[in-house]
Amino acid sequence: xxxxxxxxxxALTTCLxxxxxxxxxxxxxxxxxxxGFNPSFFTGGQTFDASAKPIYxxxxxxxxxxxxxxxxxxxxxxxxxxxLEYVFKLRQGVKFHASDKFTPSRDxxxxxxxxxxxxxxxxxxxxxxxxxxxxxxxDGMSMPDLIKNIEKVDDYTVKFTLTRPEAPxxxxxxxxxxxxxxxxxxxxxxxxxxxxxxxxxxVGTGPFRFVAYQKDAVIRYEAFAxxxxxxxxxxxxxxxxxxxxxxxxQKLKAGECHVMAYPNPADIxxxxxxxxxxxxxxxGLNVGYLAYNTxxxxxxxxxxxxxxNMAINKEAIIESVFQGTGSPAKNPIPPTMWSYNxxxxxxxxxxxxxxxxxxxxxxxxxxxxxxxxxVARPYNPNARRMAELIQxxxxxIGVEVEIVSFEWGxxxxxxxxxxxxxxxxxxxxxDNGDPDNFLAVLLGCDAVGGANRAQxxxxxxNDLIQKAKSLPTQAERTALYEQAQLRFKDQAPWATIAHSLxxxxxxxxxxxxxxxxxxxxxxxxxxxAE
Amino acid sequence: xxxxxxxxxxxxxPTFLGVTVVAFLFIRLLPGDPVLLLAGERGLSPERYAELMxxxxxxxPLWQQYLEYLTxxxxxxxxxxxxxxxxxLSEFAALFPATLELSITAMIFAVVLGLPAGVIAAVxxxxxxxxxxxxxxxxxxxxxxxxxxxxxxxVFSGWLGWTPVSGRIxxxxxxxxxxxxxxxxxxxxxxxxxxxxxxxxxxLPAIVLGTxxxxxxxxxxxxAMLEVLGEDYVRTARAKGLAPGRVVGLHALRNALIPVITTxxxxxxxxxxxxxxxxxxxxxxxxGKWLVDSIFRRxxxxxxxxxxxxxxxxxxxxxxxxxxxxxxxxxxxxxx
Numbered sequence: 001x002x003x004x005x006x007x008x009x010x011a012l013t014t015c016l017x018x019x020x021x022x023x024x025x026x027x028x029x030x031x032x033x034x035x036g037f038n039p040s041f042f043t044g045g046q047t048f049d050a051s052a053k054p055i056y057x058x059x060x061x062x063x064x065x066x067x068x069x070x071x072x073x074x075x076x077x078x079x080x081x082x083x084l085e086y087v088f089k090l091r092q093g094v095k096f097h098a099s100d101k102f103t104p105s106r107d108x109x110x111x112x113x114x115x116x117x118x119x120x121x122x123x124x125x126x127x128x129x130x131x132x133x134x135x136x137x138x139d140g141m142s143m144p145d146l147i148k149n150i151e152k153v154d155d156y157t158v159k160f161t162l163t164r165p166e167a168p169x170x171x172x173x174x175x176x177x178x179x180x181x182x183x184x185x186x187x188x189x190x191x192x193x194x195x196x197x198x199x200x201x202x203v204g205t206g207p208f209r210f211v212a213y214q215k216d217a218v219i220r221y222e223a224f225a226x227x228x229x230x231x232x233x234x235x236x237x238x239x240x241x242x243x244x245x246x247x248x249x250q251k252l253k254a255g256e257c258h259v260m261a262y263p264n265p266a267d268i269x270x271x272x273x274x275x276x277x278x279x280x281x282x283x284g285l286n287v288g289y290l291a292y293n294t295x296x297x298x299x300x301x302x303x304x305x306x307x308x309n310m311a312i313n314k315e316a317i318i319e320s321v322f323q324g325t326g327s328p329a330k331n332p333i334p335p336t337m338w339s340y341n342x343x344x345x346x347x348x349x350x351x352x353x354x355x356x357x358x359x360x361x362x363x364x365x366x367x368x369x370x371x372x373x374x375v376a377r378p379y380n381p382n383a384r385r386m387a388e389l390i391q392x393x394x395x396x397i398g399v400e401v402e403i404v405s406f407e408w409g410x411x412x413x414x415x416x417x418x419x420x421x422x423x424x425x426x427x428x429x430x431d432n433g434d435p436d437n438f439l440a441v442l443l444g445c446d447a448v449g450g451a452n453r454a455q456x457x458x459x460x461x462n463d464l465i466q467k468a469k470s471l472p473t474q475a476e477r478t479a480l481y482e483q484a485q486l487r488f489k490d491q492a493p494w495a496t497i498a499h500s501l502x503x504x505x506x507x508x509x510x511x512x513x514x515x516x517x518x519x520x521x522x523x524x525x526x527x528x529a530e
Numbered sequence: 531x532x533x534x535x536x537x538x539x540x541x542x543x544p545t546f547l548g549v550t551v552v553a554f555l556f557i558r559l560l561p562g563d564p565v566l567l568l569a570g571e572r573g574l575s576p577e578r579y580a581e582l583m584x585x586x587x588x589x590x591p592l593w594q595q596y597l598e599y600l601t602x603x604x605x606x607x608x609x610x611x612x613x614x615x616x617x618x619l620s621e622f623a624a625l626f627p628a629t630l631e632l633s634i635t636a637m638i639f640a641v642v643l644g645l646p647a648g649v650i651a652a653v654x655x656x657x658x659x660x661x662x663x664x665x666x667x668x669x670x671x672x673x674x675x676x677x678x679x680x681x682x683x684x685v686f687s688g689w690l691g692w693t694p695v696s697g698r699i700x701x702x703x704x705x706x707x708x709x710x711x712x713x714x715x716x717x718x719x720x721x722x723x724x725x726x727x728x729x730x731x732x733x734l735p736a737i738v739l740g741t742x743x744x745x746x747x748x749x750x751x752x753x754a755m756l757e758v759l760g761e762d763y764v765r766t767a768r769a770k771g772l773a774p775g776r777v778v779g780l781h782a783l784r785n786a787l788i789p790v791i792t793t794x795x796x797x798x799x800x801x802x803x804x805x806x807x808x809x810x811x812x813x814x815x816x817x818g819k820w821l822v823d824s825i826f827r828r829x830x831x832x833x834x835x836x837x838x839x840x841x842x843x844x845x846x847x848x849x850x851x852x853x854x855x856x857x858x859x860x861x862x863x864x865x866x
Binding site for chain 2: 247410
């Protein structure tokens with residue numbers, strides 16, 4: 001056994017030593033280990049960067065660098081007039097990767113689409129429970145209620161039937177959980193009695209083929225020669241998992257990696273002045289907010305909420321909490337998203353008027369709680385500090401704040417309870433670039449007692465977003481979402497605080513990298529100079 | 531000897547059971563649960579929450595969960611991680627060699643430097659060397675590991691470019707790792723420069739992890755030596771006209787070593803705690819960081835399984851040490 005291992009080791013190394021010298025390799029210093037390699041099981045961004053993006057494709061894809069949806073494994077699609085039927089024409093001649101355990105005998109077809117969705121949809125089928133997964137995103141995007149049926153019309157045509165019209169459906173299908181896996185690989189592994197192998201040794205149609213994962217250390221990929229979009233310019237892609245941001249920075253400077261994820265805000269200034277590096281920045285598709293409990297007096301009075309909003313000095317928060325890597329928010333959706341309403345005017349920072357308004361509303365001398373999250377998130381890197389600044393701001397208008405916090409899981413649970421005491425700091429990062437993914441998920445009546453932390457159910461607002469969801473064109477929907485944002489600002493269920501700025505530093509040798517507004521790190525289309 | 535061994539092994543059983551209880555309860559006493567954390571900001575409907583709790587078996591009474599866990603353990607099954615879905619045992623097996631390799635190297639570094647430094651400081655008590663060693667040791671002992679690691683990276687990897695920043699080996703090298711010990715595997719790979727790369731990657735983390743044990747060993751050696759050097763038999767040896775080197779090296783050091791070895795043994799256990807931080811700074815794929823991440827995610831299976839495995843290893847090492855003492859010292863063996 002040992003001899004055999006040694007022999008294969010030698011064979012492998014000689015061939016790799018040969019190729020390593022010739023191959024163009026791009027090293028990415030990632031921030032965390034992937035939770036696994038089946039994107040439908042997980043929600044972590046680092047997992048999608050390592051699985052969905054390099055290895056897999058979806059029926060439709062987000063165009064690189066935008067939130068536009070473009071054809072992927074489906075060449076075209078048609079939506080019925082009632083918005084209930086989606087017919088996809090699939091691309092022909094698409095190859096799956098080969099691995100040690102699997103050699104594909106056929107091209108991608110409708111069976112793969114059915115397998116990939118039915119695994120998450122049909123609870124009574126054996127695949128549903130393989131690897132004991134939780135399908136967080138599939139469930140979170142309401143797919144089980146929404147998808148009535150998926151049907152194979154012929155080998156290259158698939159029909160989805162929905163239970164209700166859902167305008168964001170196409171954008172949902174571009175999300176990572178909707179990645180397409182090989183049904184043939186699944187069958188073979190099931191027959192071999194090792195079905196879970198397909199989740200750990202992924203096989204997809206994507207630009208890069210999975211080679212190896214050494215837990216918590218390195219993930220290796222190679223460019224897929226038969227990729228339907230053409231072979232990538234780089235030959236090998238390596239993720240060097242480096243959890244500490246300062247260490248990632250040192251590795252980038254030392255040339256041990258070419259692209260790094262999430263630098264410390266404090267380091268960004270220095271990075272900009274480094275001649276060997278280029279720094280890309282873009283507003284993230286996120287929002288950080290303070291949600292009042294609009295069900296509890298005196299926060300059920302919009303005037304009180306408005307007054308408190310006017311007391312918050314957002315510029316100071318951007319400076320101190322985001323260290324300049326953020327911008328003040330006025331709408332509940334980020335400016336990079338379509339339908340963002342520029343015409344909305346933010347509540348001015350005006351403690352004097354705020355104090356007066358509070359007195360008029362009969363809420364002078366108010367005492368309240370502000371909840372500070374125990375974790376750092378892109379939309380709020382330091383909630384404790386933010387809460388302290390708000391505490392100071394509110395003190396100036398005579399409002400006494402007590403800051404509270406809980407363990408993260410508890411925080412999420414308790415903050416969603418309807419009778420919650422106090423205003424909650426939280427935020428959201430977009431999933432699919434659709435405004436519905438912010439406005440309905442975070443502020444819709446259905447989400448009260450859940451992700452709607454303001455417990456805000458406003459008929460006017462809710463009617464607008466519900467109607468928008470059922471309309472087919474983006475132009476029609478935009479008009480309604482713009483109105484909804486005006487209504488939101490007027491009623492002030494949240495203090496909208498900030499959108500963060502995402503920064504990606506990389507070596508000047510790297511070309512063709514595009515920042516993804518949805519926050520992922522994609523390496524298709526990227527090249528590196530020798 | 532056999533009754534002594536039997537007694538020692540017999541004692542392991544209640545200890546082992548105790549560890550399973552502590553490991554099981556510890557993580558469950560922390561607020562929050564893994565399902566809430568899996569869902570994140572997205573949240574879960576109460577129905578879905580209940581469904582998932584049931585799927586993982588967390589809805590059942592604690593004692594029932596414990597019995598299932600214990601049954602699994604006795605069958606060699608530590609369950610699967612809630613987050614990665616992988617068996618706890620195979621995750622541990624993949625990561626533990628990295629921790630062990632780092633800890634052993636750090637310990638060798640600490641002993642090789644700490645022992646002579648302590649001896650010389652004792653022999654030249656009150657000298658400049660003595661003061662330097664002792665004050666350095668104090669600084670070393672109080673060094674915040676995270677800061678120290680980053681400082682070394684910035685100086686030696688950033689400014690001087692002598693050592694790599696992090697990882698176990700240059701990413702250019704890619705070969706199978708049958709033993710999990712990079713030093714051995716890189717030699718086996720036969721790739722030119724692989725071993726050198728593995729060594730260079732090990733230097734900074736070993737220094738960082740070895741710093742505190744080094745300080746403790748140096749101080750302990752010095753004080754043990756001072757005590758022994760004041761003994762009558764050392765004075766006698768000197769009076770007989772023995773060469774100072776023989777007095778110190780042969781007579782004094784050997785006797786001073788007993789408490790030092792105990793200290794080294796104790797430090798070995800503490801290395802794991804230090805490994806958590808060191809592994810995080812140097813992106814070292816070991817069990818320390820794995821456990822901490824799992825605590826944050828409330829990954830019950832990994833925490834209880836990982837703690838149990840580590841405790842098991844410590845228990846076996848302790849048993850071996852006890853047996854070794856027993857072999858050497860009949861008084862221990864025969865004591866009731």
